[in-house]
Amino acid sequence: MSEAGSRRSKVKNYGEKIINSDKFIVIGINLRGFHQFLRSKKTLGLLFVLPAVVVLFLVFIYPLIYNVDLSFNQWRLAIGEEKHYVGLSNYSYNFSDPLFQKVLKNTLIFTAVSVPLEVVIGLGLALLISRKIRGRSIFLAILCLPMMVAPVIVGLTWRWLYAWDYGLLNPLIGVFGMGPTNWLADPSIAMFSVIVADVWAMAPFVFLFCYAGLRMVPQERYESAEIDGVSSWQKFRYITLPSIKGILVIAILIRAMDAFTKIFDVVYTLTGGGPAYATEVLPVYTYRVGLIFFRLGRGASIAMITLLVTIVMILIIRKIMKR
């Protein structure tokens, strides 16, 4: 009490010292009031965040709002059309468009296959690495390399691996007696190839996530289980899995959300959405409609659908994390 009181009086003294100092009196306005206003915690906090908020409003918030407006308009820039209001017709067009349905299906397949693969690989490796093994830090450093490689570079690298004639992959599977495959040009295989490249890049993310989660599991639980003679499967099933269930669910949800809404660079460089739209996913299609065909309104309406999916996922993630 007395300590807090003395500190408060010190701070108050300091305030008065500034108010009474010469340079404030020289300016000659009602400094006491202005100073009180500046010194109030609310104002100061606002002043600190103001520059960042201005930038964020300019490059993030306003574009999001503008996008809502765009999605209710038709505006085909390529033919020099003026922006005009068309209500919900962009949305209704999307849902009746077979190509959009195909894109939606592609994106769902991509998400539904790549995320479980990443989780199985990431969790499996995390379980292995968190055992008592030698050279863990080197393993960790190498396993995390793909996370630093730009998604565009992932696409370029894998495109070269997949090259039909001079790439590495066809000779490699040839060793196992399989014939050369047209990885990126065969419509029935291209999506699989895109998924493999994405798993290569993104499984380390899940791995790191799980590894961090595993390190938070108290070791005593395992020790007491070992005294009871519990098998390793039982240890995994009854100690490890319940302990990291929370973080695992979050990892899956975040990955699923990103896979559905952020997969652009890898597809753009690997296949460009082809062949015959076999790997066209939602973000690539949005970009194509909006910024290559310049159908701004329709592109914005597809972006809105992506945004709504994101918001729903964010709400689910928040709800799970609150528990």
Add this chain to the structure above:
Amino acid sequence: MQTNSRFRAKKILGKILIYGTISLALIVVLLPLYWSLSTSIKPEKTILHIPIEFFPSGFTLSHYSNIFNIIPFSNYLVNSAIITGGTLFISLVFGSIAAYGLSRYKFPGSGGLLGLIIGARMIPPIAFVIPLYLMISSFGLLDTHLGVILTHCSIVLPFTIWIMKGFFDELPRDFEEAALVDGCSRLGALRVALRLALPGLFVAGIFGFIESWNEFMFALTITRSPASTTATVGLVGLLQTPYQIPWGEIMAGVFLFTLPIFVLGYFVEKHMARVYVVGTVK
């Protein structure tokens, strides 16, 4: 005795299985990187060669000089550096001050702002790239560094605020309070806090660097000519080469481009779990 040796055999088998699986994972991770690197130093004849040469029989650095001739790659690298630098400057200066404000003061809307920043990390760029393109275009900033910098701020600024807020939250307030009592102004206290959070600023800077340097979609949207084209857009542009894609040059460019990221990533490797895990979850 027998059970003991069986137990040991089982243990050894387990060890082989563990190290075997990890080795396989390491090979899968490293093979694509090796294939790219070896391509970049192979003579042209051995790149386009059947059967492929897994171990290069010749060695050349010609692709590394060629990449600067077939495209203005030095321009692209400089553009990437300017854009990354500008993005970092805006994000670190505004972001760290905002993070300090959010960490130390409660004000109307601070909760909402925090939610917005977390949301900004999750909302995909594709959701607002079309209106952002129109805005940059109406500012007359298409094909300029500033245009790309602004778009990159939409990704890096929220990221910086989030990382820095974490650092400020863990920083004890005693020092700032001592500074205040000693007659420092509030801005002086901020300076004290910033100096203490310098390691955080460093980490945020490196992660921001990686995000901006690696970014592709916004750069593709805004840039038009060598005046602003970034290295990512320039390298992808090589895929449009008629007849034969110059893979040796592309891979040389890939490694020149990725090297700074690997060097910087080395410094923040131990923070990666924290930033990517806690940073996205909390």
